[in-house]
Amino acid sequence: MTVSGWGRYPVLSAQVNAPRDLAALQRHIAAGNAIARGNGRAYGDSAISETNTISTRHFNHMCAFDRETGQLVAEAGVLLRDIIESFLPRGWFPYVTPGTKFVTLGGMLAADVHGKNHHKDGSFAECVDWIDLIDGSGAITRCSRTENPDLFGWTIGGMGLTGVIVRAAIRLRPVESSWIRQRTLPASDLDHAIDLFEASLDATYSVAWIDCLQRGKGLGRSLVMLGEHAPVAELGDRQRVAPLAYAQKRKKTVPLDFPGWSLNRYSVQAFNKLYYWKGRRTPRETLVDWDSYFYPLDAILGWNKIYGRRGFAQFQCAIPLDQSRAGMRALIEAISAAGAGSFLSVLKRFGAQQSPFSFPMEGYTLSLDFPVNAQTLALMEQLDKVTLDHGGRFYLAKDSRMSRDTFAKSEPRLEQFIAQREKLHATPAFQSAQSERLGL
Amino acid sequence: MSKDHVLILGAKSDMAMAIAHRFAKAGHPIQLAARDVQSLETARTDIAVRYDVDATVHEFDALATDSHAKFAASLDPLPQIVICAVGYMGEQSQNEANPQEAVTVMRSNFEGPASILGVFANHFEQRGSGVLVGISSVAGNRGRATNYVYGSAKAGFTAFLSGLRNRLAKKNVHVLTVLPGFVATKMTEGLDLPEKLTAQPGEVGDAVFDAVRKGRNVIYVRKIWFVIMAIITNIPERIFKKLSI
Numbered sequence: 160m161t162v163s164g165w166g167r168y169p170v171l172s173a174q175v176n177a178p179r180d181l182a183a184l185q186r187h188i189a190a191g192n193a194i195a196r197g198n199g200r201a202y203g204d205s206a207i208s209e210t211n212t213i214s215t216r217h218f219n220h221m222c223a224f225d226r227e228t229g230q231l232v233a234e235a236g237v238l239l240r241d242i243i244e245s246f247l248p249r250g251w252f253p254y255v256t257p258g259t260k261f262v263t264l265g266g267m268l269a270a271d272v273h274g275k276n277h278h279k280d281g282s283f284a285e286c287v288d289w290i291d292l293i294d295g296s297g298a299i300t301r302c303s304r305t306e307n308p309d310l311f312g313w314t315i316g317g318m319g320l321t322g323v324i325v326r327a328a329i330r331l332r333p334v335e336s337s338w339i340r341q342r343t344l345p346a347s348d349l350d351h352a353i354d355l356f357e358a359s360l361d362a363t364y365s366v367a368w369i370d371c372l373q374r375g376k377g378l379g380r381s382l383v384m385l386g387e388h389a390p391v392a393e394l395g396d397r398q399r400v401a402p403l404a405y406a407q408k409r410k411k412t413v414p415l416d417f418p419g420w421s422l423n424r425y426s427v428q429a430f431n432k433l434y435y436w437k438g439r440r441t442p443r444e445t446l447v448d449w450d451s452y453f454y455p456l457d458a459i460l461g462w463n464k465i466y467g468r469r470g471f472a473q474f475q476c477a478i479p480l481d482q483s484r485a486g487m488r489a490l491i492e493a494i495s496a497a498g499a500g501s502f503l504s505v506l507k508r509f510g511a512q513q514s515p516f517s518f519p520m521e522g523y524t525l526s527l528d529f530p531v532n533a534q535t536l537a538l539m540e541q542l543d544k545v546t547l548d549h550g551g552r553f554y555l556a557k558d559s560r561m562s563r564d565t566f567a568k569s570e571p572r573l574e575q576f577i578a579q580r581e582k583l584h585a586t587p588a589f590q591s592a593q594s595e596r597l598g599l
Numbered sequence: 600m601s602k603d604h605v606l607i608l609g610a611k612s613d614m615a616m617a618i619a620h621r622f623a624k625a626g627h628p629i630q631l632a633a634r635d636v637q638s639l640e641t642a643r644t645d646i647a648v649r650y651d652v653d654a655t656v657h658e659f660d661a662l663a664t665d666s667h668a669k670f671a672a673s674l675d676p677l678p679q680i681v682i683c684a685v686g687y688m689g690e691q692s693q694n695e696a697n698p699q700e701a702v703t704v705m706r707s708n709f710e711g712p713a714s715i716l717g718v719f720a721n722h723f724e725q726r727g728s729g730v731l732v733g734i735s736s737v738a739g740n741r742g743r744a745t746n747y748v749y750g751s752a753k754a755g756f757t758a759f760l761s762g763l764r765n766r767l768a769k770k771n772v773h774v775l776t777v778l779p780g781f782v783a784t785k786m787t788e789g790l791d792l793p794e795k796l797t798a799q800p801g802e803v804g805d806a807v808f809d810a811v812r813k814g815r816n817v818i819y820v821r822k823i824w825f826v827i828m829a830i831i832t833n834i835p836e837r838i839f840k841k842l843s844i
């Protein structure tokens with residue numbers, strides 16, 4: 160069958176199996192060149208092996224929950240949405256969450272996902288107690304910070320290339336309500352935005368929407384959004400009736416592919432203007448429900464179709480702190496000069512790296528998406544170069560088009576990762592289209 | 600107020616599991632019954648952890664009809680809602696070649712389900728309350744060459760449910776007949792089913808849950824199946840016998 164990631168680029172033909180029990184799973188792994196696939200929300204080819212893609216969708220059971228410590232044991236195919244649906248009404252929220260809830264536990268571990276609280280709480284690795292992994296030999300190995308720590312470390316952020324995660328124990332965060340107190344701070348340019356981030360390091364959540372089409376004086380103008388879990392005392396009368404309500408808004412669905420030209424410099428410019436203008440005028444402090452705050456795009460099912468039939472590519476890099484201002488400026492200059500409309504541009508302060516092969520590093524990250532065409536692919540190569548020039552690196556869960564050479568230059572950790580894979584007998588047992596492309 | 604207990608018979612199938620999840624999500628305690636009950640432990644734990652409800656497992660063999668009375672008596676508490684998702688499609692070619700195989704299919708889809716629901720019907724009639732749900736099939740609406748053994752057993756089951764509903768209507772016991780149409784489950788994995796006609800197990804769960812709440816009598820999961828079956832059952836026999844559908 161044909162398979163692609165969330166960006167719908169590239170589209171590959173791949174053998175996909177969905178084993179229903181452990182024995183069948185082990186049998187498929189034994190065939191080699193295997194990669195586990197959760198809900199297919201990595202943007203590119205991270206979870207595709209043309210000969211042996213293994214869907215974990217039948218491994219979607221929750222196994223135990225400790226109401227004292229908030230530790231949840233669950234199989235790798237459990238969706239984050241289900242975790243929230245089950246535990247938010249009981250006063251628990253994911254410790255770290257990416258920007259969509261339609262990801263699996265296994266996927267979050269493999270990509271070592273980060274959220275808006277990375278600068279404060281670290282990446283997903285931070286809340287993981289242990290993992291049960293099927294390695295290249297087919298055996299199930301429990302690993303944690305104390306038990307098989309190498310395997311544990313390289314698995315979190317290892318993009319499924321150390322083995323197939325069967326189940327894991329993670330800790331949730333106690334919350335009093337399902338509401339977020341949000342503060343929106345307009346920043347007139349990039350330096351201002353970075354100053355605001357640096358002044359808000361003790362905020363639990365921080366993220367900025369950034370206008371990448373502004374040039375000159377307003378280059379990098381942004382809306383920096385800070386957030387805190389709202390205690391019951393801060394809720395309004397209406398919310399206080401059911402402070403932990405899970406209620407979801409009605410979903411909208413993108414019914415069909417937008418034509419490729421609908422996202423262009425002018426439409427995105429108009430959107431940006433409107434959005435910035437609106438952000439400046441909304442009250443600076445608002446209460447936002449959890450779903451709108453963390454997962455604004457999930458409300459539009461199939462939003463990947465707005466980029467048209469040819470799909471889209473994400474670009475996300477991290478640049479170390481001492482190079483962040485210069486690096487981000489150079490990136491935005493390149494984008495605005497190209498006039499390429501990135502509908503979603505997000506700037507965020509990162510804290511330190513957690514796991515040996517994690518993407519985040521102390522510094523700043525910029526994430527953009529572009530409809531796939533010759534012009535944007537060329538632009539992204541230019542952005543690769545700017546990133547390399549500033550000592551940055553790339554997020555594999557979003558990548559679908561980077562060259563092997565760029566990747567090697569960005570990753571001083573590459574050799575160590577390959578050596579670890581050898582040591583764990585993970586090559587050639589586990590492999591994805593991405594790992595083959597990048598020489599991982 | 601605590602919610603009614605829901606018993607799922609033949610709990611191992613994807614459809615049964617989806618129904619169990621839907622009721623558990625609404626806070627109902629769940630009793631899962633099937634053969635080789637140990638294999639249900641992962642699913643039981645999942646339901647208990649996910650929905651914070653009581654979930655128990657119970658050994659049950661639909662074909663061992665002489666054990667049915669004892670099985671029902673062993674449940675504590677006696678459930679308020681019983682959903683029978685027992686079924687076995689078999690292979691039509693096998694059913695033709697091997698009469699014993701055909702008998703197993705007939706017993707699995709008619710005799711077993713009818714027997715156990717008959718037992719609960721008596722309990723519920725005596726108590727004066729309860730809901731009985733039978734998962735039958737559109738295959739029972741008219742016999743076709745491709746699956747008439749399975750279809751005939753489902754036809755019997757559908758008729759049984761209809762009669763049961765008639766008998767218990769004045770006794771505050773409700774009977775719901777569910778005709779799912781194609782459903783993407785383990786049973787149909789590998790079959791090339793048309794997408795528009797094929798429900799996901801979750802849709803069956805939602806449909807059964809809503810129908811129980813609203814006290815519906817007979818439901819098709821996807822409405823289109825009502826139309827399809829209306830056409831199929833109205834084709835004159837002299838034409839129908841020559842068709843291959």
